[in-house]
Amino acid sequence: VPGGGKAVNLLDPSGVPVRVVHCAEPLPELPGQRPLLLNFGAEHRRTNATQRPPREPSRIQRLGHVVLETRVFARALDWYLDTLGMIVSDFLFLDGQRGRGPTMAFIRCDLGSVPADHHTLAMHLGPGTGYVHSAYQVTDLDSIAAGGEYLNERGYRRSWGIGRHIQGSQLFDYWRDPDHFMLEHFADGDLFSCDVEPGWAPMSASGLAQWGPPVTRDFLGASPSPAKVREVLHALRGDNELDPARLLGLMKAMNS
Numbered sequence: 001v002p003g004g005g006k007a008v009n010l011l012d013p014s015g016v017p018v019r020v021v022h023c024a025e026p027l028p029e030l031p032g033q034r035p036l037l038l039n040f041g042a043e044h045r046r047t048n049a050t051q052r053p054p055r056e057p058s059r060i061q062r063l064g065h066v067v068l069e070t071r072v073f074a075r076a077l078d079w080y081l082d083t084l085g086m087i088v089s090d091f092l093f094l095d096g097q098r099g100r101g102p103t104m105a106f107i108r109c110d111l112g113s114v115p116a117d118h119h120t121l122a123m124h125l126g127p128g129t130g131y132v133h134s135a136y137q138v139t140d141l142d143s144i145a146a147g148g149e150y151l152n153e154r155g156y157r158r159s160w161g162i163g164r165h166i167q168g169s170q171l172f173d174y175w176r177d178p179d180h181f182m183l184e185h186f187a188d189g190d191l192f193s194c195d196v197e198p199g200w201a202p203m204s205a206s207g208l209a210q211w212g213p214p215v216t217r218d219f220l221g222a223s224p225s226p227a228k229v230r231e232v233l234h235a236l237r238g239d240n241e242l243d244p245a246r247l248l249g250l251m252k253a254m255n256s
């Protein structure tokens, strides 16, 4: 295995390959950015010193999470909980269809009393299968914003941001790479120990952020295209968890 250790190759119920690696060799820490010393109102932590955040690319500290789309949400969720022992931080359900169960889950590693990222994996029901985005932690809001300016100046396209999420609370900024893959810079996410019970909330576009610009069609993957229409028709015909009621519920959630 690249990076050392032993690996087991698995296939999740959506058909997404999952490689579980045990005892990978630890790598030296990446050079970091120091968090800024901030003044808050009357709380003066920085005096006789200026604030000069470097105008440079965001320096990644680590991979935070991956988001997947699946047509077999309930089966895939059970598989991750049973196979990897992960636990649910938050469920989202379609408005008026709560009785049919959740259609999105944010799940975390169960490290017992040791707090873990609110979600290492998030998964939602949809006509597509596989990668939606991956998220990389950076040190703070200035790193996100300065790094965003750096990308903007070089012609990269922001998908959505800067804002603060609700589920997980992260400060977020979403970008597209030249191959159209979505990547997220985030900071200040929630960490939960095993004691925190799952939350439940209705799925909605406006419920994705506490503040920030309105969510974009690009982020939602809602731009209509012939490929998208084919994907939806194919999903509706197949033996899976997507049916007309749920598709309508998803479309309503995207516009609410």
Ligand SMILES: [Fe+2]
Pocket (backbone or CB within 6 Å): 065, 067, 133, 134, 135, 184
């Ligand atoms: Fe994310």
